[in-house]
Amino acid sequence: MSDTVLSVEAIDVFYGASQILFGVGLEVRQGQTMALLGRNGAGKSTTMKAIAGLAPPRRGQVVFRGQDVTGRKPYVMARQGLAYVPEDRQVFPDHSVQDNLVIAAKKGPAGQDDWPLTRIYDVFPLLTRLKARVAGRLSGGEQQMLAIARALMGNPVMLLLDEPSEGLAPIVVASIGTLLKQLRAIGTTVLIAEQNMHFCLGIASDAVVIDKGQIVYRDTIAGLKANREVRSRYLAM
Amino acid sequence: MDLDALLDCVTTSSCVVTQTVSGLIVGMLLFLVAAGLTLIFGVLKIVNFAHGTFYMLGAYLAYSVFVGTGSYVLGVLAGGAGMAVFGVVFERFLIRRVYGANVLMQLLICYAVVLICDDLVKIVWGPDFRAMGMPPEFQVPPFFIAGGVVPPFYLVLIAVTLLIGGALGLGLGLTRVGKTIRAAAINPDMVSALGINTTLLYSMVFAVGGMLAGLAGGLAAPVRSLTPGMGFSILIESFIVTVIGGMGSIAGALIAAVVLGLIRSFGTIGFPLFTEGLMYIAMIIILVVKPSGLFGKEIV
Amino acid sequence: MGRAHTLRDIAIGCLVVAVLAAIPWMLPGKAFQDFVIRCASMALFATSLNLLVGYTGLSSFGHGLFYGLGTYSFALLMQKTTVSLPLAFLLTLLISAATAVVVGAICIRLRLIYFAFVTLAMQMLAHSVIISWVGLTGGDQGLQGGIPRRVVAGIDLGNQYNLYVFSAAMLVIGLLLMRHIVATTFGTSLRMIRDNETRAAFLGISVWRVKLTVFVLAAVFASAGGMVMSLFVSGAYPELINWPISGDAIFAIVMGGVGSFLGPTVGTMILLLLNDVVTRQTEYYGLALGIIILLFALGLRRGVLDFVTERLGGRPAGGIH
């Protein structure tokens, strides 16, 4: 398919001797927001890391924008237009908010500069107020905002968000959700890993469910919502 | 011990001025070397036991360029630039292979480089010492402030080192590259995930560290003797500075270097026979009380 | 089974001493004896350092402090007092142990690079005390005038052959004792702490006590090595307590193999051979040695004996990764 941005093809990932992912495959199209759902320890983060170049697969392929990028270094992936927002945010704690953003600034793979600092501050008014603050002193939600903003500074083609709602208060989760809807509205391609299906409902169009290192279900998010059996088996009780 | 002499000195303006300036000059040149050491450690967690060699080679390079061109400025720049290149080569071909290895392995590699470079210097420049001599433009008599002797050349050196130190501090604090280097010191994986080639960044850190040591060597060349093995005593003192200031902290290195310089200049009056021992004791106390030094963060 | 191992080790030790004692009858050159004496001294020292580095994971940069302390204490006791040689020997061990208790109590609280630095600083401090205390130590000139009264039970250690056999015996006894230490349950505790300090503590091991104990034991064996050197040079010199002596020991253990008990001994032989051979061939000793170190460190990436052991299908060495 011509508008496929990311295609993960049957990857196996190991940590040391133990296999974490078993033939995981998924596909994300241009402008699509795809949810990767699963319980704690199901293999979501590992999938994200494998795509971002932090956990190279032993078998299988990662194809990004038509190129086989399996096993490339993280910085190469980033330069190809992939922005990764890790599970625990990993903002630079001693740097100010603005410095966190400045470090990440770069042109997109086609030279585009859609996200200058001014626009980031427009989209994230919260960060404008906090720009001089040291990132380590931000709340969890603020750090998550910063991490997403930082990812956008690199003018990515696609965002990888690993559990953006994790550990945040409901009200903060709601505001992150609003932001992601905004991003979806302007056509950003996103792969979002989540435990919390409800969070993804208004954000993602499609979902894959991962469990015990394998993809067990794929559908639209509406289809998933309707499938009580899958949900109770892989996501809740 | 000669506490009376020390008391006499600190109550006389001429002595205070003279000894302060002399402490500053000792401290500032030490700072340049220690800054590179601490920077490399902070970012790469590598203890560069070969750092004194950078200083030595910088001095010899500056000497040769000075002899060839007659220009002190060119000599110093050559020392700095040459050691930047040397730093990159050293990182690329040797140190890169022992990232994350046991510190003994790192020590061994650096030790080997020290041995090799000392002998190479002996082969290239000869076994006897070399003296650059004062460049003609600085052959001017000292002037006096409040009765204290202040040599103009040292004022220039202090100014230049402050400038370099300031540029380094500002560069790390304000420029994007500097911010990135500091970020890489804390979380290299994330920096890489933002599209920054950390391998290149590491080479750069070694280049900067090498350049600082090379500049220090070049700057000091007119007043110091150049001998194979001259890097060793500088290395030991920069270690003390680095440990006291906090491994990885540039500001800590600056303060510790100045303090060490002042300890030397006033200590030589008060404790002429045990200044060196005093420094080791200071280092042990700091390590035991606060292993991370005055301004450092502890690495686990 | 344990006893059988011990007996076997002792038997091998006796055999080694016997063979060494016989060699000069066939090979009259005295240089071989010199080499063995120096080897005995350095190998005791390096093996004792490996108790810390290889077995416990404590990278000390200042172990030479105890080697030097051994040479100075022993030489001073022999020169300035009237105690007999065996008594001086024991007293020196005691002095080293006592010093190690104090130094160790300060140092082992620190970890990793900080431990390395604080031990180095301790050694540098000891070195500057030796240099400054001219009245007692002779300062930078070292203790001169030789070590008198070298006769023990009618055997004159001033005689080259006697000293040679004595040193070989010292080495073998020292190695057997250290071999025993690492083979005991205490020795297992060392490896547990090296592998996984937290887990060891969770098994009820008092990590602090074990570390201090091994620090003191290592100091004692290092000073025994120092005493052999003191007898060999008939005095004591500040170079024997200066930082490069620690560097030599580190070099010996990394070169020989931290994962094998005899690695440091092999490393010592290589180091001394290199020293003797290279200094014969060229005055660019540093250049040659540096290149050899680089080849070892980057090529083999482990000590010779570890390399050989692995090649023969043994388990990988546990020390430096």
Added chain:
Amino acid sequence: MRDRVGRRTVLVASAGLLATPWIARAQSNPIKIGIQSIFSGPIALLGTSSRGGIQPEIDRINAAGGLLGRQIQPVYRDSKGQPQEAARVARELVNTDGCEILLDAEASSGAFAVQEVVRDLGVLCVHSNSETSSLTADPKLRVATAFRSTRQGVHDAIVGGAHSAKVATEKKLSRWATCSPDYAFGRDTTAQFLEFLKHFKPDIEVVSQSWPKLGQPDFTEVITKILQARPQALYSALYAGDLSAFINQGNVYALFGAMQVFVPAMGDLPVLTAVKNLPPGIQSAARYLPTFPDTPANAAWYAQYRKANGNDYPTNWSWESATAMRFIEAAVTTAGATDGKKAAAALEGLTIDSPFSTTGKVTMRAEDHTLIDYAIGWGTTVPQPPFVTGIEPGDWGQIFELETEWKKKNGYI
């Protein structure tokens, strides 16, 4: 299991490694002379310049048919300046390499270690560089077959004291400062110098003493400390690279204009030629100078040395080592043997011709195995060749007299 493999490997490996280098060698026809010195590290220059003095002598002897009809084969070894290494090298030279004679060109610390080895081995040994007086003056340290062919600290101190006292009286210098390296040589030399200075001029006062470390990169704080004390005269036992750094850094503070400076180690060509902006008027001893003694023999030796050594300058160690070689030649020829006892007996009290003496002859004094009658004197520096002028030779009569007093005071006789 693992251990058994390890041990067997070791045994096999060690047997193989060890056997080869130590097959004993039969005594061969040439006379092997073991020559050890410092050929590496910061003062390698001194070792190299010793060899530079020795080798032409050997070439000369060999060209003339050798010693006792046997060619001389020198075996040079580096001790790296470490005493324990010096001791080892000395043993190895005799035991393994089969050297019959040692020419020990070590600095003092090495020489003391070699002395102990010679005591055990009983070979003929001439120390060619150690100037520390006690090596031969102290009967407890003296060894029957060991000699010293160098200037001696106490001789230097007497002549330096006498000369400095004269200058001090002329220029009315009573406030003195000292600045010497913080190790035995520096401390002893300074103490002896002051002792004899006070002997000749009792009214001087020492107002400041500094002890920089050997190889210390920066002397600034020491220089400013000296300036603070406002002395009229400064004595310094610094030498070589440290001296050069001290002069460069002193120039920055105009130190040499502020006081009269006395530096015994100044008068050595490598220092004089390497130091840029050499301040005039420094009082210095003549270590080795082609112009002192100002004789054709000395000038010829100087020319021949530079020719033989790639135009390098000879040092104090060069003439001392050359002298050692000449004494060995004379002693072996006289004794007709290389045997330690016989050669030593021949060497005691031996006088030979020498370019390094104002009288043209030097003697190996029998009673304490040390060199006398060599050229010794002090002069004043000028910034260009010949660098040191107006050299005033020391008075050997006065030296002997005060030396004897000094020995008595130290309980040596």
Added chain:
Amino acid sequence: MLQITGLTKRFGGISAISDVTMTFNPGTLTAVIGPNGAGKSTFFNLISGAFRPDAGEVLFKGENITGMNRAAIVRRGIGRAFQVASFFPSMTVAENLMAAIAAHRGQWADLNHRFPRQGVRARALEVAEMLGLQDSAGVLSANLSHGDQKLLDIAVALALEPSMLLLDEPTAGMGPEERWRMIEKVQRLWQVQNLTLAFIEHDMDIVFGIASSIRVLCYGRVLAEGTPAEIRANPAVIEAYLGTPDAEDDL
């Protein structure tokens, strides 16, 4: 067996565990569950003496063990295994266990006897067998599979003959097959050895499959405790942790 009252631990002002009170009865197999960051591992660390609590009391078999060091608590019979398998990688499986047994028998400072002393090896093989590691006894533990390393970690804890065992995520990082093998072994261990066992687990199939009782931690507090059936029905748990099947209608 274990009674915890008002246990509190703060890290830099933030309470990781606040006022936790709970009881573990003898012979139970208790699962401790809760979202990430709920303080489960901290809770285990407090019980086993890795951290010192800021407030509260821990009674083990009636004895107050609050604030005791790790070694002292281990000696009293609380063993633990770690989230990341914790053992001695340079030793074989048997050596790991022998070392643990020797340490437990107070021989760790023994400089007189060779290791292992009488009876230690036999006991080690016994322990290995409990977890099915007997065939790997001579294998270098660093070379074991991930699952076997986790088993070894448990075996090392078991070597100390604990009466209570704390397992921090015994199935972390395992594939689906491996998980069930692991959990079956744990369950059998619990049955055969008559242990009091508490474990942290994220896999709800496992939790509800084997636990005899469940404790739910959330933001450092006890959210609920009870039998699997009670927990499944507890509205607070459903809302905070398990999620409501019908909640999506509210969104």
